[in-house]
Structure formats: structure tokens, C-alpha cells
Amino acid sequence: MQRVYLDHAATTSMLPEARAAWLEVSEQVGNASSLHTSGRAARRVVESARESIAEDLGIRPSAVIFTGGGTESDNLAIKGLYWARCAQMGTRPLTLVTSAIEHHAVLDPVLWLVQHEAAMVEFVTGDAVGRVGLGEIESALDRGNVALVSIMWANNEIGAIQPIHEIAALCKKFNVPFHTDAVQALGQIPMNLSALDAAAVTISSHKIGGPVGVGALLVDPTVKFTPVQHGGGQEREIRSGTFDPASIAAFAAAIRYCVSVLDEHGENLRELQEYLISAITSAVPEAILNGPPPGETRLPNNTHFSFPGCEGDSLLMLLDAAGIDCSTGSACTAGIPEPSHVLLSMGVDEKTARASLRFSLGRDSSKEGIDQLAQALPGVVDRAQRAGSVSA
């Protein structure tokens, strides 16, 4: 049985371009912070990658701060900006404005600041399709004392693309730094950062076909960040830690590839997305598509459905046995599924939220794979409904 991988939003297969770049650099010795010839050679790899990423995304090379991934970048953005703003304004606590549908990598540092530093927080809610309201952000900014606004570019669960440029303009009007987690947007939709007034943008390598364990925070070089991680003073002392030239080079190669094929990739995936949605709704007529309708406000790789009466973990297990990989949402370290906080904040009840699955497409997705899913689904849903009814 051919396995069908429909969890590309969790991680996607590594691009040959990225693998080649990684292997090539991995043969080199040298710490990129060392002063000798080998060190300078390693540094050259890092700086070339930095320039490549800057060029592809429309920013200055000095805006690229390499990190260990999306979660680290989000922590640096939230805590680093919050502490810098408190110092700058000479007052604390300040208010963090974010949305209820953020990834835990944003929500948890925000809640940490609330718990440990008495920071205040205003959660902007999503509407029924998971798009945040500008009005709520504006009134929060209007109340003053805001340290920063953090709203994700596109949601990881339901694929809702947020009105990021409008939010950035609002923040500029109030002179408040704006951070966006663009981990899911990168490589899926156009991202010209020269046109965006953001203090910080989070991106991650493995979501686009680079290696796991590397990411970046793209910063406005004029904005001050208090470091979260202290040490050797790399990355203008904002992010200490030895550079990983091989991963950084592979990350840059992945971005280069994704940007070069973006239009074509988007068209392909939108066609597959439509095919996937109609395949699921014909296989299981009662299935409910969560999130925005396919189109400009939804990521082309994302579909997310509720299957009423089922349990998501039963669905996942049965689909797994049928050769299909998909996901239910966030999970704790022991692998226990929680109802999605994103769906709950959109007004979905807990039972329906637990009955949900995300199918996310990638470069190797095909109509044949979707057909295999559609064939398995009716039987799987029938069994998961029976399991749902006995444990209710």
C-alpha cells in the first residue's frame, strides 16, 4: 500500500536543492565566528545565505536573525520586544495584543509573560472562519500602553490568511511594533516584506522543504530587542549561539526554490485543494469545511474538516491504518489530542472540535492520493462515529 502523506503543514519532505546545499556545506570545517580562514569560509556561507533570503523576501540582509526554528523566533519576538518596550517606555506592565487563534509558540510566551511578569493581554477573537477583526485591534491600540501586536500571517490549522498589511498599517499609526508568525505563509503565498511595516516576522525552514532546526526572525533593524538567549553575542547580540552553516545554506536554498516556483505551486495546490474538498464532501456529505472558503483568504495547501459524531483521534488512527497520514491539531508530549483552541475560539463546540482533521497538501500530493483518502473515508467515518457514540 502506497502511503499518502497529507500532513505537509506539520512538516514536508526535504527539497533536493536543500539537501544538496546541506551536504556540500557539511564537508567544511570551521566555526563561522572564528577569525581564521576556515572560520571565514563558514561565515561566508552564512552571509551568502542571509543575502539570498533577504533578496528573495525583499528585505535588507541585516534584517535576518537566524534562530533554531519557528518556536524560538516567536519567543524572541514576543519576549524580546516586550522587554525592550518596557525598558524604552520606562513602565511596566504593558499590554500584549494577540489573537486567540495563534500557534502555541506565540500563545505560550504571551501567557508566560502574563503569569511571571504581570503583563496584560488582549485577545482578539477570530470570526466564524477564523479571520481576526481589525476593529478589535484598533480599539486595543486605542486604549494605549501596548507593548506589541502579534497576529499570525496565516493560521496553521484552518489556513485563514489574516489581513496582515492592514494590521501592520494600524500598528504603524499607533507607533506600536508589529510581529507576525509567517511560518505557514512562507512558500505558500506571496510575501513581499518590503511592503510590510513589521518589526518582526517569524519563518521556519522545515515547513517549506528545508531541514528541521533552523529558522529566522526577520526584524526591522531599527527596532530594539532584548535578547532571550545570552552567550557569544552572535546576530548583533540578539541571538547568541554558534551558526549552523549547513542548515542555514539549506534553508536559503529552500526559500530560493519556493519563491521561484511560487505561482505555479499555488496554482497546482489550489486545483488539488478544490479536488480534495469535493472528494471529501462527496465521500462524507455531512463533513463540514472549517475556515475560509478556498480563495484569497485561505492557504492553498490547507483543508480542515469536522466529521460530526466522530472522534478525531479515532479518525486519525483508522486513516493511518488505511495508509493516510493527517493530523488532528495540537498535541501534548504524550500524544494526547486536545480540542483545538482555534476552533473553540471560532465558536465551534468542543465535541465538533474534537471531531476534526486537517489534511494539508504539498509538492508530492496527487489526485490519486486524494482518491485513496476518499475511498477510505466513508468506512472510517462510520467506525469513528460508532466509537464516538460509545464513549460519549
Added chain:
Amino acid sequence: MSALRVISAMSGGVDSSVATARMIDQGHEVVGIHLALSRTDSNGKGRGCCTLDDARDARRVADKLGIPFYVWDFSTAFAESVMDNFHSEYAQGRTPNPCLRCNEKIKFSAVLDRALALGFDAVATGHYAQIEHGPDGVELHRAIDPLKDQSYVLGVLTQAQLTHSLFPLGGDTKVRIRQEAEERGLITAKKPDSHDICFIPDGDTAGYLVRKLGEQPGDITDAATGKVLGRHSGTFTVTIGQRRGLNLTVPAEDGAPRYVVDIDRESGTVIVGAPELLDVDFIRAINPIWAGAPLGPDAVDVSAQVRAHAEPVPARAYVHDGELWINLSESIRGLAPGQAAVIYSGTKVLGSATVASTNRVGKHTSLHES
């Protein structure tokens, strides 16, 4: 046996590891499940599990055996059916067995129901007990290793549940199972056995109950003289038959050791006395559950067991007014209401019921009326 689709409940211990391996060897299609039962909320979010190491061990054994593995979250059902029941039973002066309750309500009920709904045929566990196919259906028997036999905690299973239960270890000794785990290279081979109640990992049940139910101090009085001998911090902190840890301030007049012989929940008094006061020869037990055909009003010869590792005693048992009445041929010392009485015919489990009251040897009045 033809190939079945089996859910193997993997606790992360050596027994369920070997049970899973044996199910695979027998040609069944096996999926490993670790049950998340009790959850700590130390980080305030309820996302942590108290058994992360066990979950990891179970996962690594499943990896080694090459089978799919999932964690099933039954923490809500466990809290409602097992933990709440544990608290309320103690609060009412009874002594529940949470493992038995978990088998009845979770492992062979909620988990089994889900497994069957998902298209599986059976649930396998690492319990030491044996399933045999008799003329009238499936029979539950003692394991061959008397030191490990766990048929007592499975005595709450009905015929319908037993039909879909597999216990691959009951025909072997624990020593042999450990050897086999080692031979198979399972990482759980040398893991120590767990003896504690899983949601009281430090083993301090009294301390746990005081935290859950609050201190409810009262007197400890002498059964013979009625004199106050000390204080306790809650009737639920002592068990019928307990001798140690009572901190009695007044020595007995005869200098003999004293045991908890009764608990008067109404007045919050714990009564201590001579061990003979603990000897009972009649048990009235309620809510019987039958492994096969129920007993009738005519007394039959059985052996009765009232604790997980107690010696069974010969008895005559019958059903009276929907209750299981047991006349013991030898007395049993120290029996508390809430405990389960499991009755056997030879090695075969007939059924079980919850002890409601007992009669002291030579007396016809009930000592521990519920």
C-alpha cells in the same frame, strides 16, 4: 485461534510488553494503546501526564515490535468512574479497590467498547489470568503463578466482556515473563513492578485522602472500655485491620497490640481492639457481577477471596434478595465494607460483589453495617 484484530493495552511495564509481543507472535493484527488515565496539572494547563516515562517505554516497545502505537486519553472517564468513586467511597467509610474499578469501568468497558466500535475483536492486557473456553462460554481462571495471579481484580468482568478479553500471560510465571522480555530485548525487561495506586505514586494513600477530602479529626476509642486512646485526622486515613501508625497516646491495659476493628462514620470515631474482634465468618455483599451463570438461592461450595493477595478460604455462597451471601468455613481477619469479594469454583471465577456488611465470629449482629 484465527487471526484477530487486537488492541493491546500497553502500560509501559514488562507484563504488557510481553503480552503484546505474544499477541503478535500468535499472528494477530495488533495495535498498541497506552491509556492516559491520571493527569497532573502542575503547569496549570492539564497537559502534563504523570506517566510520561511509562508512555515512552510503551512507545519504544511498540517501535521494537513494529506495531502502530497510540495514546488514548481516558483521563476524564478515569476521573469520573475511578477517582471520584475512590474519594466518595472513602468519605463514606468504605475501602474501595480502584484497580478493580478501573478494569470494570475503563479497560474492559470504555476501552473495549471503543475498540469494538473501531472494528477490533478484542483487548489484550498483561494481567496474570487465564481465559478458557468451557461448555457454557468463556471462563476466567486463576493464573498458574499464585504469586502473580490477578484474577481477583478481573472478577468484575461479565461474560460479554470476557468474550473479548485476552490474557496471554496467565499460563506462565513472572520469572519466565521477565526472562522472555530480556530474550526479546524489550527495554522494560528489568523495570520494577508497580504496586502503588497509579494516581497515588508516593503510596501515601492516607496523605492523599487528607489532601482530597480535608482533615476530619476524631477520636480513637477502645472497643472494650470506650475510653479515648488517641486522635485521627479522618476516618478515611485508617483501614479496618490496621495496627501501625495509629499514634495511640494511652497504652492498652493488657499491653496487647490493638487493631482498628470498626469505623463509626456518623460520629467520626475509630474503634480499636483485640484482633479477635476482626474475625468474620459471614459476608453480605451487594451488586453482584457474574462471569458466567449467576448463583441461585441454593448454597454452593466456593472459595472466597477478599483482597488482591489474600488466601482464598472455603465457603458456601448463595444469592439472597439479589445480594451475594457468603458463609465462610474459616474466618477471615479484617474485612472492610467496600472491598470486593470474589468467589471461585476451583480456579474458575464465578463472580464478585461489594462487601456491605460482615458478621463477627460467634455473633449474629452485623458489625460493619454499611
